[in-house]
Amino acid sequence: MSHSIQKNGIQAEATTPDSSSLSPSSKKTSLRLRIREIVWDSLDRSPEERRLIFKLDIFILINSTWAGFTYFSKNLNSNNVSNAYVSGMKEDLHVVGNEYQTFTTMWTIGYVLSQIPSQIIITRIRPSIWCPTWELIWVLVTFATAAVKTPHHLYACRFFVGFAEGTFYPAVHTILGGWYTKRELAKRASIFFASAFVGSMFSGYLQAALYKGMNGTGGLEGWRWLFIFDGIITFPMALWGLFLHLKGKLDANFFLAYYALPDLPSNTRVRWLTQEEKQLARQRMIDAGKGQDEPFTWVGIRRVLWKWHFWVYTTYYTFFICSENIGLYMNLWLKSLKHYSVPQVNTYPTVINAITIVTTLSYGWTSDALQLRAPIVYFSLTVCLFAALNLAIWDGVPFGLKWASFYLTGFAQGSGPIFLTMVNEMCAGDTLERKFILGTTNSVAYAFNAWIPLLTYNTTKAPRFMLGNSVTVGLIVCAAVTLTVAVVLQRRDAKNESDSESTGGEDGVVRAWTPKTRV
Template sequence: MSSEPTEKGHGPALHGGDTTPEVGTLHDRKLKEELEPSSGSDIAVVESGAINEKALLRKLDWRLMPAVGILYLLSFLDRSNVGNARIEGLADDVGMTGNQYLTGLTLYFIGYVLFEVPCNIVLKRTTPRFWLPTLTVVWGIVATLMGLVQNLTGFFIARFFLGVTESGLFPGVVYYFSMWYQRRERQFRISLFFGFAALAGSFGGILAYGIGHMGGIVWENGWRWIFILEGIATVLVAVAAYGFIHNYPETATFLSEPERDFIRHRLAIDSDATRDERFTWNNVFSALGDPKSWLYGMSFHFMSLPLYTFSLFLPTIIKDLGYKAANAQLLTIPPYALAFVLTVGVAVLSERTNQRAIFIIGSAVVAIIGYIILIANPDPSGRPGVSYLGTFFAAGGIYPATALALSWPAINVSGQTKRAVANGMQISIGNMGAVIGTQLYRANDGPHYFVGHGTAIGYLVGEIVISVLLYFLLKRENERREAITPEVKEVGQLEDWTGDEDPRWRFQY
């Protein structure tokens, strides 16, 4: 293979030479082994010329993670604050019964599911710097308007369009990470990014507690201010995001040219991120026709029901244990804080051991224990501490398992457009579980919520089954390919690369 740069370029030699060493040489293989980190959180210091890899990755993390993490925190905050608003008088003011509240939640997820894949296609055809802040501005406006609804119809419309506008963020960011980080680095970053959802739960409780005291200012109840203030904050942050969201390494202004060359090289020896892939509909259909894309979607499907029902109904569940509304808001904070810590910790262990399925299964078992505690408590109102303990187990299992499930397409799907579509498919298929879940926690089911908790247990068992299936399917496919041809990781430097259907590609499980 020629050492001349391709259209995107692989840059100059990293050790000060005039040419880039050929792929497959002993020098290049040695460099690749030096560059590949042991985990997303424990990266060896590697120096090549003037570039220190550990310092560069730390620089990427500080530039990328806070920017997209804040947007996702706002997304999860805006979608889940309806649970806090409900116990602050929302239902009474718009004339909404418990079942109608569930309908509003369902409309949100219907809007979400319908537009995820189209949103990722738009992202591929535009840029992250334009698309991600634009989505955030629009959903911030919708969230603000939710505080002004006067009747049930207005509430339903606002919830639907909130789902539409928020649908492109998470799958878009997962794809975005795949264009910056090596395969083994993505899972930790995706888990850390998803951990912002748990932080949103904690911040949501704190904010709702404070904002709830604004009842009597303009409106009798304080729930409107929850939507209005948080929605305005979202718009302001989104407008600023046009300035601090970066596109891809080739155009990032915070990188020097040697750093860009270094990133191109380390991505080229690990993934397809440096390839100049044009959008084609064939690549879209490739994702739609791949059974593994659907299985990744089912993995998130089985986690989305417990994930979203937990965040939407936790304030109500705690209130039904006998706590006042204000205390119920505050008591939602500790379970989410634990969820964040465990999400990051499990992600680190998963990457260090290079195992995904086993940690998803273990986390799902922890969540099942939590729901069993919630169901088994014979007197939730008389013994609220027992049920409250159950919420810690539930949160501590749901969030780590979901984060790992969401990382599978990002590390296993090769082909930029195919990966973007597969990420969108996963979220769309997954959120169908959330649509079902919104109908399970009915007003007259508290405080035991047998139907909701029992269905969550069933779904978590389903997650265990699908994780076992994916483990053996991917392991067997790797063994089949190993008998055909050796693995080649330098896919960014292969002119004949066709994507993850190439037998030289290996899946991680």
């Protein structure tokens, strides 16, 4: 039977007999193992590695844990603004003109400003301290949102909510990339990302329920209760993350000790991993060709900026993020029709989030099973391009096709974690580059997304948005072109590395700055 050999992070097949010489029982066994690997990739590992991966999945990934549940609550909050707007906030705060777009812009400004500094700081401060601290700040600002009296109050709250959120998403992707190998990473990133859209979908149903059941309770409008509820369910998660660092002194209970970020294999202090498991985790990363952790230095940043990864990956992600706005305005379209109740306006668009959840998980499993990254992203861009074209044309497009096109935008966002998996893998040998680019892709993308919707999706043009939908078509095309550039450059680098190894030369691409991390 064939077996795999890991060398410099590239999977290579050992020499095996011709398949025709294999017995039927061998073929049957191989097929069974392949199916098990596709269902869940740890099922064919050694007992020790299965136990390690199981613990990582439970304590890092599953949505009841800190990272997944926290991401769920953050996207619940983001969608709360949209749902609150169509559920009475517009009238209560006297929102006029393009002020609704400004709410999103203020959040984006905060989000952009915090990401790159945060990614630099976590090379010096543990993510398990840094992220929960900002989570607590996020909770306090979310509570304050329920008390706003004017649009300007909401501007300030959205800025600080975005600033706190900016520390979270790239940090978690950094941690995922630090613990999981190429065979495992895409589906875990997709599961984590999908948890956000559970929050997005839940927000519509929650707003509908609060509008019916709590509007006027305690003298507060139903949309204000939406933010109060969000803060209540998130507050314990912030405390759980911080309590991990008191465990040794206070002997906190089981749950407080076990639900938090584990940092990275090189510096983790969690007690749910044995010393043997921590050493196995470090060895897995070495075998996968991942470099040693490196703190921020200006020399290191100059090294990162000299390579194409930063420029091309960041450009692609900017086009990608700015093209995602097209599906956010379905509730404004439904409200303009004046045929639907407030609960219906809030709940019908949640189907987009349900589609995103399904496609995200499908992308993750398919990507890891077939070891494909770019083709998955191309597929999502193609579906979203079809939807964007229909919404850009608008006049003459049947009502049902408009409805379907809004729903088809749910195919796009799930390819985001697949792309970030590609970044994690291509930059694996240089950990500083990996952390920095995971921050800059998000930060630069949302820097542009802070002002582009103000120009292209002016709320006064709802629900037609001819300019915005047309610009989105162009952004999707630009994203596809940039992704093609990245794929060509990746193949060129892989060929150069292969040629270098075949001639016995040094692996100059990575080894030049990570001499101690390759085996």
